[in-house]
Amino acid sequence: MASEAASIAQGEWHPAGSSRSVPCRLVEDGGRLVVRDDARAELAGGSLSLVEISARVGRIPRRITFPDGSLFETGENDAVDRFLARKGRGRQGIVHWLEQFHPRLIAFVAATILLGVLVYRVALPALVELAVAVTPPIVPQIMSASTLETMDRTVLGPSKLDETIRSQILEGFRRIAAHSQGGEAAYTLNFREGGPVGPNAFALPDGTLILTDELVELAGGDTEMIVGVLAHEIGHVEHEHSLRQIYRAAGIAGLIMLFAGDIGSGAEDVLVQGSGLLALSYSRAAEAEADRHSVALMMRAGFDPTAIARFFELLETKLHDSSDTSIFSTHPGTPERRKAILDLVAAERRD
Numbered sequence: 467m468a469s470e471a472a473s474i475a476q477g478e479w480h481p482a483g484s485s486r487s488v489p490c491r492l493v494e495d496g497g498r499l500v501v502r503d504d505a506r507a508e509l510a511g512g513s514l515s516l517v518e519i520s521a522r523v524g525r526i527p528r529r530i531t532f533p534d535g536s537l538f539e540t541g542e543n544d545a546v547d548r549f550l551a552r553k554g555r556g557r558q559g560i561v562h563w564l565e566q567f568h569p570r571l572i573a574f575v576a577a578t579i580l581l582g583v584l585v586y587r588v589a590l591p592a593l594v595e596l597a598v599a600v601t602p603p604i605v606p607q608i609m610s611a612s613t614l615e616t617m618d619r620t621v622l623g624p625s626k627l628d629e630t631i632r633s634q635i636l637e638g639f640r641r642i643a644a645h646s647q648g649g650e651a652a653y654t655l656n657f658r659e660g661g662p663v664g665p666n667a668f669a670l671p672d673g674t675l676i677l678t679d680e681l682v683e684l685a686g687g688d689t690e691m692i693v694g695v696l697a698h699e700i701g702h703v704e705h706e707h708s709l710r711q712i713y714r715a716a717g718i719a720g721l722i723m724l725f726a727g728d729i730g731s732g733a734e735d736v737l738v739q740g741s742g743l744l745a746l747s748y749s750r751a752a753e754a755e756a757d758r759h760s761v762a763l764m765m766r767a768g769f770d771p772t773a774i775a776r777f778f779e780l781l782e783t784k785l786h787d788s789s790d791t792s793i794f795s796t797h798p799g800t801p802e803r804r805k806a807i808l809d810l811v812a813a814e815r816r817d
Contacts, residue, residue: 479509479538480539488509490504492538492540497513498513499511517532527543586718593713594713598709606670606671609671609712617676622663625659626659635689638690638692639653641693642696642700644767646763648673654673655675655696667681669699675700693773698759700763701759705755705759707749771807
């Protein structure tokens, strides 16, 4: 019979190969570790050298496995530690030791952050490029169809543009699309009322372009300017900026979940929605590349290559968008983009 002085910890006993749980107490009896139920009957036992005691990891319940395969589980970790200390086996698990030792915990956090930065700066771009390279054509088509359907259902409306204006824009669009890498057949222009999107044009990964009525109204009858904007959007498609942004946004969401673990459904929703918003914007490098593409495409099609520069000037004068570039900007500043285009056109004309 176990004495009270030999009692070690209260817990649950699980027979070998069974999910049955029996309330019990772990005691030391004659140099053996013994599990006894409420009636003090022995359920399992063995010498200390033959039982396996799990290392301590924070508040995770300790597990003691007996030679017959049965398991004793307890949340009284301090009591188990005191018993092991009396037996000269007081060394804690390395994970628990690291968890308690704050300077090393700080080092772990720093190492985790460093690893995250390396993954973000090195591994993620490589994975994005790999994903873009192996993406079959059907995937961008599915993505684009789904995106357009969602936007039509939530923010966009049927276009109210005059048919004559629409035909003029389509004629210019077909001219520049014919000089693109994919040719005219690779692109489809859709007219929509922008609603909350406002004056805008954007491209989906499969070559579907959307032009809002509000942007046409903002252009004030300058069809060539609108064509320049569409040439810019064709640049995004040809350089696969949309697809890269989608993969990058998904990668960032996955990276955060990897390091943060279970962040809860609410935070996960915010993260996924945030990633979706991120996918709608391009990087500064991508915007500059699409601007240059617009200039090249407009020149090949025989249009005025400075047309998109006029669009940026319009943004500055009518929408008062004269923000400068900063390290926090996702886009180059509008004045900077206009100047870069004019400089590029001037250089092209000198050559």
